[in-house]
Amino acid sequence: MDYLQFFKLSIFGIKTILLKQKKPILGTIILTDACNLNCKHCSVNNLTKIIYPYKDIKEEMINMFNEGIRILFFCGGETLLWKDENKTIRDLVKEAKEIGYFIVNIVTNGTIDLDIPEADIIFLSIDGLKESHNLIRGNTFDTIMENVKKANKSNICVYTAVNKLNYKDIYELGKLVKNTKNLNSISFNFHTPYKNTKDLALSNEEKLYSINQIKQLIKENYPVFNLYSALDYYLKNNWSRPCFQCIVSENKKRFVCGRCVEEENLCDECGYLFAVEFSLLFKGNIKIIIDMLKTYKKYTGRINKD
Ligand SMILES: C[S@@+](CC[C@H](N)C(=O)[O-])C[C@H]1O[C@@H](n2cnc3c(N)ncnc32)[C@H](O)[C@@H]1O
Numbered sequence: 001m002d003y004l005q006f007f008k009l010s011i012f013g014i015k016t017i018l019l020k021q022k023k024p025i026l027g028t029i030i031l032t033d034a035c036n037l038n039c040k041h042c043s044v045n046n047l048t049k050i051i052y053p054y055k056d057i058k059e060e061m062i063n064m065f066n067e068g069i070r071i072l073f074f075c076g077g078e079t080l081l082w083k084d085e086n087k088t089i090r091d092l093v094k095e096a097k098e099i100g101y102f103i104v105n106i107v108t109n110g111t112i113d114l115d116i117p118e119a120d121i122i123f124l125s126i127d128g129l130k131e132s133h134n135l136i137r138g139n140t141f142d143t144i145m146e147n148v149k150k151a152n153k154s155n156i157c158v159y160t161a162v163n164k165l166n167y168k169d170i171y172e173l174g175k176l177v178k179n180t181k182n183l184n185s186i187s188f189n190f191h192t193p194y195k196n197t198k199d200l201a202l203s204n205e206e207k208l209y210s211i212n213q214i215k216q217l218i219k220e221n222y223p224v225f226n227l228y229s230a231l232d233y234y235l236k237n238n239w240s241r242p243c244f245q246c247i248v249s250e251n252k253k254r255f256v257c258g259r260c261v262e263e264e265n266l267c268d269e270c271g272y273l274f275a276v277e278f279s280l281l282f283k284g285n286i287k288i289i290i291d292m293l294k295t296y297k298k299y300t301g302r303i304n305k306d
């Protein structure tokens with residue numbers, strides 16, 4: 001993202017805050033719900049196993065752009081399983097950039113191949129140190145770390161869903177990220193307890209412990225891609241939701257904020273820190289705005305250094 005694009009996003013933010021607009025700026029397109037894993041905390045894999053057609057995805061990319069969306073995520077199921085009409089995820093990322101998206105990111109479980117230099121950020125799900133990660137995600141840790149080694153651009157941000165099985169790993173995982181070539185940063189979310197995964201939700205004490213660990217990492221200048229000042233809002237659960245600036249599209253259906261919006265009462269227990277951060281940002285929370293600018297500056301500094 002260049003300075004002009006950053007300026008345009010800032011104007012969008014100012015207009016949203018002042019005019020209390022509900023227009024989205026961040027879109028996620030689900031490419032498939034098929035997945036090669038069956039993680040303990042996940043409720044969205046292999047429901048239909050359909051690989052959505054290229055022409056529908058391209059159409060949605062264009063529609064979303066025309067509606068003003070400028071930050072695009074591709075997600076799944078396992079995002080990198082997607083292929084259609086001789087196109088792969090790399091083609092989709094390139095085409096999204098050609099359409100004009102400022103930022104194009106993907107989320108992946110990292111078991112397939114992480115060499116996608118066209119993506120701005122590859123959010124790579126690693127759910128703890130080897131033992132807890134493998135307990136949650138099957139025996140995949142070593143494969144993922146091999147793929148990280150082979151990637152030839154450091155655009156990878158580790159994406160960790162904190163739950164009962166891995167919350168004690170937060171600090172050590174931060175260290176691992178800092179000391180691993182090609183891992184640029186780490187971003188945490190908390191477990192969001194869908195009906196069939198309630199047993200993985202953290203108690204209040206466990207949440208407090210986890211938040212303090214993340215804060216400690218940030219204070220010690222570890223590359224944490226979360227906003228410090230949003231963490232207490234998550235803990236107190238006093239932020240407004242859903243976040244109207246984010247939309248998700250799956251198989252021609254749109255959802256405000258996330259697919260999870262349709263699960264009864266789930267938003268009350270939301271652990272997705274991006275939703276907390278975006279919601280506070282577009283409500284005009286000054287601390288969050290300053291934190292966002294600082295994090296953006298630090299993050300782009302890191303990318304440029306690589
Ligand atoms: C649904 S996965 C799709 C992309 C890819 N398969 C992956 O695992 O990264 C997207 C992200 O959602 C996270 N996730 C899944 N279920 C969750 C839950 N109940 N609470 C919080 N995060 C969750 C995963 O850990 C992953 O980081």
Ligand code: SF4
Nearest residue numbers: 035039042045077109
């Ligand atoms: S890899 Fe991603 S989509 Fe697949 S089961 Fe795990 S969290 Fe769900």
Ligand code: SF4
Nearest residue numbers: 257258260261267270
């Ligand atoms: S607030 Fe958004 S991300 Fe959180 S559970 Fe609700 S729809 Fe999902």
